[in-house]
Every structure is written in structure tokens, then in C-alpha cells.
Amino acid sequence: MDSRLNLTTRPRRLRSTSEIRNLVAETSLSLEQLVYPLFFTHENAAEKTDIKTLPGLARYNVNGLLKEIEICLKLGIKHFALFPKINDDLKNSNASEALNAAGLVPQTIRLIKQKFPEAHIFSDIALDPFSSDGHDGLVRNNQIINDETVSILTQMALVHADAGADFVSPSDMMDGRIGAIREALEENGFQKTGIMAYTAKYASSFYGPFRDALDSAPRAGDKKTYQMDYRNIKESLTEAYFDIEEGADIIMVKPGLPYLDVIQYLSQNVNTPIAAYNVSGEYAMIKFAALAGAMDEQKAMIESLYAFRRAGARIIFTYFAKQYAELLAKGL
Ligand code: PBG
Numbered sequence: 001m002d003s004r005l006n007l008t009t010r011p012r013r014l015r016s017t018s019e020i021r022n023l024v025a026e027t028s029l030s031l032e033q034l035v036y037p038l039f040f041t042h043e044n045a046a047e048k049t050d051i052k053t054l055p056g057l058a059r060y061n062v063n064g065l066l067k068e069i070e071i072c073l074k075l076g077i078k079h080f081a082l083f084p085k086i087n088d089d090l091k092n093s094n095a096s097e098a099l100n101a102a103g104l105v106p107q108t109i110r111l112i113k114q115k116f117p118e119a120h121i122f123s124d125i126a127l128d129p130f131s132s133d134g135h136d137g138l139v140r141n142n143q144i145i146n147d148e149t150v151s152i153l154t155q156m157a158l159v160h161a162d163a164g165a166d167f168v169s170p171s172d173m174m175d176g177r178i179g180a181i182r183e184a185l186e187e188n189g190f191q192k193t194g195i196m197a198y199t200a201k202y203a204s205s206f207y208g209p210f211r212d213a214l215d216s217a218p219r220a221g222d223k224k225t226y227q228m229d230y231r232n233i234k235e236s237l238t239e240a241y242f243d244i245e246e247g248a249d250i251i252m253v254k255p256g257l258p259y260l261d262v263i264q265y266l267s268q269n270v271n272t273p274i275a276a277y278n279v280s281g282e283y284a285m286i287k288f289a290a291l292a293g294a295m296d297e298q299k300a301m302i303e304s305l306y307a308f309r310r311a312g313a314r315i316i317f318t319y320f321a322k323q324y325a326e327l328l329a330k331g332l
Contacts, residue, residue: 027309028309029302029305029309029324031075031076031077031078031321031325031328032078033309033314033316034079034305034316034317034318034321034324034325035079035081035122035275035315035316035317035318036072036077036079036080036081036318036319036321036322037080037081037082037083037317037318037319038065038068038069038080038081038082038083039057039058039059039060039083039084039085039213039214040059040060040061040062040064040082040085040104040108041060041061041086041087041104042061042062043061043062045059045061046061046064047060047061047063048060048061048064051209051212052212053208053212053213053280053284054209054213054284054287054319055284055288055291056287056323057283059085059213059214062107062108062111065108065112066111066112069112069119070116072321072322072325073116073118075322075325075328076325076328076329077321077322077325078118078120079120079122080112080119080120080122081121081122081124081169081317082105082108082109082122082123082124083124083129083213083214084105084108084129084214085129085213085214085215085216086104086129086130088215090103090130091131091132092131092132093131093132093133093138094152095127095131095138095152096130097130098127098156098159099152101159101162101163105123105163106159106160106162107163109163109164109165110163112164120166121165121166121167122165122166122167122169123163123165123167123168123169124169125156125160125168125169125170125171125172125177125181126153126170126171126172127149127152127153127156127172128216128218129214132219133218133219133220134217134219135218135221135223136149136171136172136173136174136226137226138152142221143225144226146175147176149172149174149177150174150175150176150177150180151180153170153172153174153177153180153181154177154180154181154184155184157170157181157185157195158184158185158188158190161185161188161190161193165193166193166194167193167194167196167250168185168193168195168196169195169196169197169198170197170198171198171201171254172226173198173201173226173227173228174226175242176246178195178197178243178246179245179246179247181247182195182246182248183247194249194250195247195248195250196248196249196250196251196252196275197243197248197250197251198252198254198277199236199240199248199251199253199266200228200235200236200239200251200253200254200259200262200266201227201228201252201253201254202227202228202229202230202254202255203222203223203227203228203229203230204227204230204254204258204279204281205281206255206258206279206280206281206282207255207279207281208280208281208284209280209281209283210279210280213280233261233262233265236253237266237270240266240269240270240272241270244270244272249272249273250273250274250315251266251270251272251273251274252274252275252276253266253274253275253276253313254276254279255277255278255279255282256276256277256279256282256308256313256316257278257282257304257307258282260307260308260311263276263308263311263312263313264312266312267311267312267313268312273314273315274312274315275313275314275315276308276311276313276315276316276317278304278308278317278318278320280319283318283319286300286301286304298323298332301320301324302327305318305320305324
């Protein structure tokens with residue numbers, strides 16, 4: 001019996017060899033598109049402290065951070081996002097250390113830029129590492145107050161821009177902060193400083209390991225009155241329109257993997273480049289699953305990074321950046 005199907009189209013033809021698969025691949029993933037988030041703290045801490053819930057990652061003191069950045073630059077990583085752990089005795093309810101021009105963050109940005117002018121820096125703009133309440137905004141009578149917070153974030157952005165940050169990255173989700181920061185940057189001669197807005201940042205349990213790494217969990221309550229509700233997608237476009245109109249150069253969706261629909265939705269509706277944040281909990285899921293022998297770590301990493309590109313992210317913030325760079329360096 002002849003079982004031959006008389007097919008005109010056989011999609012498997014384009015999957016038949018790796019050369020053909022590479023020829024027709026719809027997306028690519030290069031180091032140029034990755035941003036490596038790094039945790040750091042004051043010089044009197046150990047050069048490198050492992051983070052229990054983020055296997056393979058560490059928190060560095062300033063010297064350790066400079067060494068790590070040098071290694072990453074040699075591997076071809078060009079973009080870094082900096083996240084500080086501030087000593088408890090510098091935290092207060094006004095988050096005043098956030099505005100200290102001689103504080104840990106601006107000093108470290110200056111050092112990095114002096115030593116490695118080619119390193120491209122995204123500095124985080126939010127109050128949680130500096131606030132004794134652990135919230136991204138000021139807390140008054142158990143409320144996160146918007147407008148006063150925006151005025152502090154605006155001054156903070158100027159301090160970081162002056163230190164040499166290439167992009168300031170407001171991750172706080174206060175209303176109106178992008179416009180206020182853009183206006184202040186323009187007025188103070190920082191026309192070249194970019195704004196990467198955390199536009200659709202959801203209140204998420206996937207930030208758990210990050211808050212461990214920085215000891216930045218809210219002391220009371222949660223972040224649901226400012227971060228987005230995970231039941232919503234249309235609201236992300238409202239946020240995107242505001243941020244773009246107010247002067248954002250790049251908009252971000254965060255977390256990443258559980259929110260690929262949001263990335264795709266925004267990429268189909270706006271032209272501003274979209275960054276995805278492959279957050280700490282997503283990294284931990286793959287690492288711990290691999291440690292338990294449940295899946296192949298490298299393959300799961302690469303597959304999920306490509307998922308961001310397929311969804312429409314141009315830029316990916318990922319804790320896997322160094323591991324991916326090491327694989328490329330080995331020719332894999
Ligand atoms: C805080 C901030 C958070 C992350 C980046 N900036 C945590 C939060 O909002 O509580 C999370 C990143 C991650 O989980 O990898 N402004």
C-alpha cells in the first residue's frame with residue numbers, strides 16, 4: 001500500500017538540518033542586547049558574598065564589583081544595571097541617603113566610568129534600598145505618597161546623571177515620575193542621559209531572591225498600591241503611553257517569563273524599544289530545577305532568553321548574561 005501523502009507544503013523541510021534552521025530562524029540573541037544586573041555594597045564588606053537564593057550570583061563590595069565588571073567587559077558584556085545594598089544605619093524614613101552625591105551609588109558610578117568608560121550603566125531610581133520602610137516611595141500614615149516621592153526621585157536621577165549614569169531607570173511606579181525626571185534632566189544639561197522606565201512593573205512574588213540579596217523587602221504591607229495588578233494587561237498600554245509621552249527612551253516589562261503576553265502586546269502597539277526583566281525568581285527557578293536534576297540548565301536558559309526576543313523584547317535584563325557570554329566565548 002502506498003502511504004505517500006501528496007503534500008505541496010512540508011514545513012519539516014525547513015527544520016531538516018541545523019544549517020537550514022539557522023537560515024530561517026526568525027530571531028537572534030546577541031550579547032549586545034543583554035544587560036547584566038549586579039549587586040554591590042560598601043567597601044567595608046567582603047569582596048564577594050554568595051547569595052543563597054541566587055546560586056552562582058554574588059553581592060560585591062566596590063572593589064569586587066570593579067573586578068567583576070572588568071571580567072564581564074572582556075567577555076563582551078557591555079551593559080550593566082547596578083543595585084546597591086545600603087547599610088542599615090544609613091536608612092531612614094526619608095530615604096535621604098538616596099540624595100547623597102558622595103553616597104555609595106554615585107561614587108561607584110564615577111569609579112566605574114573612570115576605570116571603564118566603555119561600560120554602559122543603568123542606575124536604578126527608587127527609594128527601597130535607602131528607606132527604613134523598604135518601600136519604593138515615602139511612607140506617611142501607612143500610605144505611599146506619590147508627589148513628594150517623585151520630587152525625591154527627580155533629585156536622585158540628577159545625582160546619578162551627574163555621576164555619569166548612561167540611563168536612569170525609575171523602577172518605582174509612581175505616577176508622573178518620567179515627565180518630572182525628563183524635565184529636570186533637560187534643565188540641568190543632561191540631555192544625553194537616557195530614561196529607561198519600568199513601565200509595566202507588576203507586584204510579583206518573583207522578586208523574592210532580589211529582596212534577599214539586598215535586604216530590601218518592605219517592612220510592612222506589600223507593593224500593590226503602586227506596582228501593577230497581575231490580572232491586567234490593557235493597563236500596561238496606558239502606562240506605556242504615559243511614559244513615552246513623558247519622555248521615556250526605553251520601556252520595560254517586569255517580571256519577564258510570566259508576562260510574555262504583555263511584552264508582545266506592547267511591542268505590537270508602540271515603537272519605543274522594549275526591555276524585558278528576566279527577574280531573580282525566574283533565574284532561581286531554572287537554577288534550582290537544574291540543581292535538582294529536573295532539567296538542563298543551559299538549554300533552559302537559552303530557550304527562555306529567546307522567548308523574550310520572540311515576544312518582541314529588544315533588550316533583556318538577565319542574571320544569565322555572564323553565563324551566556326561564557327558559553328559564547330567557548331564557541332557554543
Ligand atoms: C526595586 C526593584 C526590585 C527589582 C528591581 N528593582 C524589587 C521590588 O520591586 O521589590 C526586582 C528585580 C528582580 O527580582 O530581579 N525598586
